[in-house]
Amino acid sequence: MHGVSFVDLKAYQIIKPASVRRNSRLFNREREPRDIQGSEDWVLVIDSSKKAGHTLVVCEKPDAAKRIAEALAQEAIQVVSVEGVTAFRFKNGTESFVVCAAQGHIYAISDTIQERSVYPVFDIEWFPNHLVEKDAEYARRRIESIRRLSEGAQKFVNACDYDIEGETIGYNVLRYACAGQQNSALRAKFSTLTKDELVRSFREAKVAANGNLAIAGRTRHAVDFAWGVNLSRALSQALMNTRGRYRTISMGRVQGPTLSYVVDRDVEIGTFVPRPYWAVKGTFDHAGVRVEANYSKDILWNKSEADAVRTECDNRDGVVSRASVETSTDPPPPPFNVGDLQKEAYRVFRFSPSRTLQIAERLYLGALISYPRTGSQKLPPSIGYRKILNGIAKISQYSGDVGELLAGDLTPREGTQADSAHPAIYPTGESPRRQLQSWEAQLLELIIRRFLSVFGKPVLMERANLTISVGDHDFVSIGRRTLKEGWMKYYGKYVKPEDSRLPPLKEGDELKMIAIDYAERLQRHLPRYNQSTLLEKMEREKLGTKATRAEIITTLINRGYLVGESLEATDLGFTVIETMKKHSPSVISTKLTRDTEERLEAIEMGKEDVTRLNRETLEVLSESLMAMKANEVSIGINLDQSVLATLSTQNTLGPCPVCEAGKLIMIRSRTTHKRFVGCTNYRNGCRASAPLPQRGVIKTTSAPCRYCAWPIIYVRTGRMPWRLCVNVSCPGKAGRRNEVQTVQKRR
Numbered sequence: 001m002h003g004v005s006f007v008d009l010k011a012y013q014i015i016k017p018a019s020v021r022r023n024s025r026l027f028n029r030e031r032e033p034r035d036i037q038g039s040e041d042w043v044l045v046i047d048s049s050k051k052a053g054h055t056l057v058v059c060e061k062p063d064a065a066k067r068i069a070e071a072l073a074q075e076a077i078q079v080v081s082v083e084g085v086t087a088f089r090f091k092n093g094t095e096s097f098v099v100c101a102a103q104g105h106i107y108a109i110s111d112t113i114q115e116r117s118v119y120p121v122f123d124i125e126w127f128p129n130h131l132v133e134k135d136a137e138y139a140r141r142r143i144e145s146i147r148r149l150s151e152g153a154q155k156f157v158n159a160c161d162y163d164i165e166g167e168t169i170g171y172n173v174l175r176y177a178c179a180g181q182q183n184s185a186l187r188a189k190f191s192t193l194t195k196d197e198l199v200r201s202f203r204e205a206k207v208a209a210n211g212n213l214a215i216a217g218r219t220r221h222a223v224d225f226a227w228g229v230n231l232s233r234a235l236s237q238a239l240m241n242t243r244g245r246y247r248t249i250s251m252g253r254v255q256g257p258t259l260s261y262v263v264d265r266d267v268e269i270g271t272f273v274p275r276p277y278w279a280v281k282g283t284f285d286h287a288g289v290r291v292e293a294n295y296s297k298d299i300l301w302n303k304s305e306a307d308a309v310r311t312e313c314d315n316r317d318g319v320v321s322r323a324s325v326e327t328s329t330d331p332p333p334p335p336f337n338v339g340d341l342q343k344e345a346y347r348v349f350r351f352s353p354s355r356t357l358q359i360a361e362r363l364y365l366g367a368l369i370s371y372p373r374t375g376s377q378k379l380p381p382s383i384g385y386r387k388i389l390n391g392i393a394k395i396s397q398y399s400g401d402v403g404e405l406l407a408g409d410l411t412p413r414e415g416t417q418a419d420s421a422h423p424a425i426y427p428t429g430e431s432p433r434r435q436l437q438s439w440e441a442q443l444l445e446l447i448i449r450r451f452l453s454v455f456g457k458p459v460l461m462e463r464a465n466l467t468i469s470v471g472d473h474d475f476v477s478i479g480r481r482t483l484k485e486g487w488m489k490y491y492g493k494y495v496k497p498e499d500s501r502l503p504p505l506k507e508g509d510e511l512k513m514i515a516i517d518y519a520e521r522l523q524r525h526l527p528r529y530n531q532s533t534l535l536e537k538m539e540r541e542k543l544g545t546k547a548t549r550a551e552i553i554t555t556l557i558n559r560g561y562l563v564g565e566s567l568e569a570t571d572l573g574f575t576v577i578e579t580m581k582k583h584s585p586s587v588i589s590t591k592l593t594r595d596t597e598e599r600l601e602a603i604e605m606g607k608e609d610v611t612r613l614n615r616e617t618l619e620v621l622s623e624s625l626m627a628m629k630a631n632e633v634s635i636g637i638n639l640d641q642s643v644l645a646t647l648s649t650q651n652t653l654g655p656c657p658v659c660e661a662g663k664l665i666m667i668r669s670r671t672t673h674k675r676f677v678g679c680t681n682y683r684n685g686c687r688a689s690a691p692l693p694q695r696g697v698i699k700t701t702s703a704p705c706r707y708c709a710w711p712i713i714y715v716r717t718g719r720m721p722w723r724l725c726v727n728v729s730c731p732g733k734a735g736r737r738n739e740v741q742t743v744q745k746r747r
Contacts, residue, residue: 053096053152053153053154053155054089054096054097054098054152054153054154054155055095055096055097055098055153055154055155055156055157056098056100056146056149056150056153056155056156056157056178057097057098057099057100057156057157057159057188058100058101058102058146058156058157058158058159058160058170058173058174058178058185059099059100059101059102059159059160060101060102060103060104060159060160060161060166060169060170061101061102061103061104061365062086062101062103063365063366064101064159064161064193064365065087065088065099065100065101066088067193067198067365067367068099068159068193068198068202069088069090069097069099070195071193071194071195071198071199072090072092072097072099072198072199072202073088073090073091073092073097074090074091074092074093075090075091076090077089077090078090082144082145082148082149083141083142083144083145083148084141084145085100085101085141085142085145087099087100087101087145087149088100098149098153099159100145100146100149101142102142102146102160102169102170102173103138103139103142104169105129105165105168105169105172106128106129106136106138106139106142106143106169106172106173106177107126107127107128107129107139107143107169107172107173107176108126108127108128108129108132108133109124109125109126109127109221109222109225110124110125110127110131110132110225111123111124111125111225111229112124112125116233117233117237117240118233119229119230119233119234119237119625120230120621120622120625121226121229121230121233122226122618124222124225124226126172126176126218128140128143128176130143143176143177146173146177146178147177147178147179150177150178150179150181153178155186156174156178156181156184156185156186157185157186157187157188157202157205158170158171158174158185158186158187158188159188159190159201159202160173161371161373162187162189162190162191162371162421162422163371163373163421163422163547164213164216164217164220164545164547164604165217165373165547167213167214167217168214168217168218168221170182170185170214171211171214171217171218172218182211182214183207183211184207185207185208186205186206186207187205187206187207187208188201188202188205189201189204189205189421190371191370191371191374191383191422191423192364192367192369192370192371192428193364193365193366193367194367194428194430210606212603212604212605212606213604215603215610216600216601216603216604219600219603219610219613219614220600222614223253223596223600223613223614223617224252224253224254226617226618226621227251227252227253227587227617227621228250228251228252228253228255230621230625231250231251231252231584231587231621231624231625231628232248232249232250232251232252234625234628234629234632235249235250235251235576235579235628235635235639236248236249237632238628238632238633238635238636238639239636239639239640239643240636241632241636242632242633242635242636242637242639242640243636243637243640245640245643247643248559249559249572249576249639250555250559251576251580251587252587253587253592253593253596254538254543254544254548254552254593255552255555255556256577256580256587256588256589256593257541257543257588257589257590257593258534258538258543258544258552258553258556259556259561259562259569259573259576259577259588260577260580260581260588261529261534261537262528262529262534262556262562262567262568262569262573263569263573263574263577265526265528265529266528266568266569266574268525268526269525269526269528272525274522274523274524274525275301275522275523276520276521276522276523277299277300277301277520277521277522277523278299278300278301278302278303278305278306278518278519278520278521279294279295279298279299279300279518279519279521280294280295280297280300280306280309280310280516280517280518281293281294281295281475281516281517281518281519282294282295282313282318282468282470282475282513282515282516283513283514283515283516284318284468284475284511284512284513284514285511285512285514286503286505286509286510286511286512287503289503290514291466291468291477291502291503291505291511292477293466293468293475293476293477294475294476294477295309295473295474295475295476296467296473296474296475296476300518303520306518309473309516309518310516310517310518312470312471312472312473313470313471313473313513313516314513314516315513316470316471316513317470317510317511317512317513318468318469318470318475318510318511318512318513319468319469319508319509319510319511320466320467320468320469320505320506320507320508320509320510320511321467321468321469321474321507322465322466322467322507323464323465323466323467323505323506323507323509324464324465325462325463325464325465326462326463326465327460327461327462327463327483328460328461328463329458329459329460329461330458330459330461330486331413331458331487332413332453332454332455332456332457332458332486332487333413333450333453333454333487333491334377334413334414334415334424334454335377335378335379335412335414335415335424335425335426335450335451335454336377336424336425336447336450337374337375337376337377337415337417337419337424337425337546338357338360338372338373338374338375338425338546338547339375339535339536339539339546339549340377341356341360341372341425341446341447342356342357342532342535342550343532343535343536344446344450344494345443345446346530346531346532347532348446348494349439349442349443349446350565350716351439351443352531352550352553352554353531353532353535353549353550353553354550354551354553354554355439356443356550357372357373357547357550359439359440359443360372360425360443362440363440363443363444363447366432366433366434367428367430368427368428368430368432368444369425369426369427369428369444369447370383370422370423370424370425370426370427370428371422371425372425373422373546373547374419374421374422374423374424374425374546375417375418375419375546376417376418376419376422376423376424377414377415377416377417377418377424378414378415378417378418378419378423378424379412379414379423379424379426379454380423383423383426385410385412385455386406386410387429388426388427388428388429388451389402389405389406389410389429389452390402390406390429391427391428391429391430391431392427392429392448392451392452393406394429394431395431398448398452401452401489401490402452405452405455405456405490408455410455411455412454412455413454413455413487414454425447426447426451427444427447427448427451446494449490449491449492449494450491450494452490452491453487453488453490453491454487455487455490456486456487456488456489456490456491457484457486457487458486458487459482459484459485459486459487459488459497460482460483460484460486461480461481461482461483462480462481462482462483463478463479463480464478464479464480464481464501464502465478466478466479466502466505468511470513477502478500478502479500479501479502480497480498480499480500480501481499481501482497482499485497527566528564528566528567528568529566529567530565530566530567531550531553531567534553534567535549535550535553538552541590541593541594542593542594542597542598543590543593543594543597544593544597545597556573557697559572560572560573560646561573561576565697565716570642570645570646571641571642571645571646572639572642572643572645572646573646574642575638575639575641575642576639576642578638579628579635579638579639582631583624583627583628583631583635584624584625584627584628586620586624587624592620596613596617599613600613652664652665652700653665653666653677653700653711653713653726654700654704654710654711655704656679656680656681656686656688657688657704657708657709657710658679658686658687658688659679659681659684659685659686659688661681661684661686662679662680662681662682662684662686662688663679663680663681664677664678664679664680664688664710664711664726665677665678665679665680666692666698674691674694675692675694676689676690676691676692677689677690677691677692677711677726690710690726690727690728691728692713692726693715693724696715696716697715697716698713698714698715699713699714699715699716699721700713701713701714705725705727705730705732706732707725707730707731707732708725708727708729708730708731708732710725710726710727710730711725711726712724712725712726713726
């Protein structure tokens with residue numbers, strides 16, 4: 001296994017003791033899996049004396065492997081098992097194929113030091129994932145399966161997702177499990193898992209001109225690991241060494257500035273002093289039709305000004321001094337890229353960005369949409385607009401709209417953003433092979449509606465502007481009317497025109513003043529970030545990648561740095577950022593992360609030296625680590641206080657109904673990583689505990705359950721939260737189950 005050599009460790013020793021040992025889990029066993037003798041699994045037998053062997057196709061996911069086999073096979077597919085892992089064997093013409101899947105990253109970056117307390121760690125290598133993660137036995141079986149399937153293969157095809165992560169996965173599998181085939185393998189590039197596109201992609205598969213995309217991907221993993229593991233250990237060990245309390249406190253080059261945005265916004269909100277102002281509104285009548293108009297000055301800073309306007313205008317009629325009607329057009333929205341889809345799904349369904357990406361991935365593997373991890377807003381004609389629309393037309397709810405579009409010119413409205421690997425996200429027009437879950441059906445409909453709308457005509461809007469003069473004071477009213485709904489018709493319920501019509505008035509028309517009033521208001525601070533607007537901020541600042549931004553936000557929430565739908569930084573989140581600002585300002589600098597992203601993009605194009613990026617990364621990182629080590633005590637004390645404060649506010653559900661002395665809190669298991677309810681009085685013998693939903697955002701309530709006095713929580717996994725008593729033995733739950741059973745018996 002080849003390592004990732006950064007710099008000489010001796011030049012950067014900070015706290016590495018002389019007794020540090022190699023990680024026995026990585027080094028006291030063979031680092032490449034061995035043959036397992038006596039396996040009852042099917043074994044691919046290849047006669048090495050013959051020149052012709054099979055073609056091994058390496059996919060990223062099992063569902064993709066199955067789709068590829070079904071698309072390419074010209075005879076019955078033989079489903080085989082090697083090491084308990086399914087593969088597909090078939091023929092296409094005279095060529096024999098075997099298709100296997102890696103199931104994501106089966107190789108992972110790790111350091112080679114056993115003690116988790118040691119930092120810095122710059123001795124970084126790629127290892128089989130089961131040697132790095134405890135729960136990754138699947139990786140051992142996958143690696144051994146692919147290794148055995150590769151024996152005797154005469155040709156290799158990398159059919160992993162065509163992006164930086166997929167390229168990295170395929171490169172590692174071909175390099176390590178397939179004994180150095182990464183440079184000779186053909187590359188199949190496709191954006192959907194439909195049969196036609198898969199057949200075309202394999203027909204046009206070629207050996208990659210260079211491995212720059214994989215090199216950039218592997219470099220990204222190495223750089224991010226170096227930042228993440230070292231900063232996280234420095235923070236965690238500061239807490240452990242100072243207070244004897246262990247908690248994983250993570251930090252990384254993308255986590256840092258992202259968390260900093262929320263913290264800075266919280267500071268702005270906390271220090272914002274709202275200034276009162278007065279807004280004046282007049283209500284007029286014309287021929288029995290009421291017209292409301294706002295005073296021409298939106299803000300009056302003094303109450304005396306508002307009083308003066310009301311006094312001077314009260315019981316006086318107004319006259320139309322200016323009236324105009326303008327028409328304007330609103331073009332269709334661009335097709336979805338992954339960021340646009342995540343933001344729109346949050347607006348419409350309140351799906352978190354990470355959840356949207358998970359659902360989109362399932363739809364892609366079902367050949368229902370194109371590859372979702374794309375930055376493109378382009379729909380090239382090569383995707384076949386008419387064929388896709390004809391497929392969508394088979395679904396009754398879209399047939400009428402599709403018929404209208406097919407009768408016109410099929411020219412999509414495109415955005416400015418492009419992606420060299422994939423087009424924008426679009427539906428394939430294929431029918432589902434299985435019953436979709438409700439959230440899958442929702443997201444698919446949104447994608448279909450967006451696709452239809454990009455072929456629609458612009459919306460024609462009419463805007464009426466009215467100025468009503470009362471003496472020396474002017475009041476303004478604006479009306480809007482949709483003349484032609486255009487693309488809005490095809491986007492359906494996901495967009496609503498905001499019509500507010502005004503009566504047909506002209507200059508010189510008189511209006512009777514019915515009422516004039518004012519309201520005191522306060523200036524509002526900038527809104528808090530939510531997951532959608534934070535994702536948008538990351539996009540603007542070029543932090544992370546289109547595939548990792550949602551994951552970063554989820555990590556910050558799971559670490560206890562951020563809480564709430566309107567994201568607020570916890571005490572722990574504040575302390576981590578304050579620590580970084582004081583001792584490692586570079587890691588929360590947008591400039592550092594943006595520069596690194598630009599240099600990684602340059603590596604993809606072959607314009608940046610990997611060694612230089614690695615060395616400069618560790619030079620900056622080493623300075624930060626030395627500053628943090630020198631101030632370990634103060635960092636540990638501050639972290640300890642913030643951890644306790646965060647736990648007390650965030651995780652406390654209520655008093656324990658069992659011992660009545662402790663409090664029930666949310667706990668996450670170190671071994672299983674699952675969350676559950678436990679009592680703070682555990683050390684004194686209280687064993688009160690209960691499971692919690694493993695998905696969704698949990699919000700506590702102040703009222704206990706009326707049946708059992710255990711806490712009531714709200715869990716949000718989609719748009720609407722559901723109410724739950726955490727007690728699995730709650731009498732109220734039993735009663736509801738009995739009611740359901742009784743109703744079923746009556747039926």
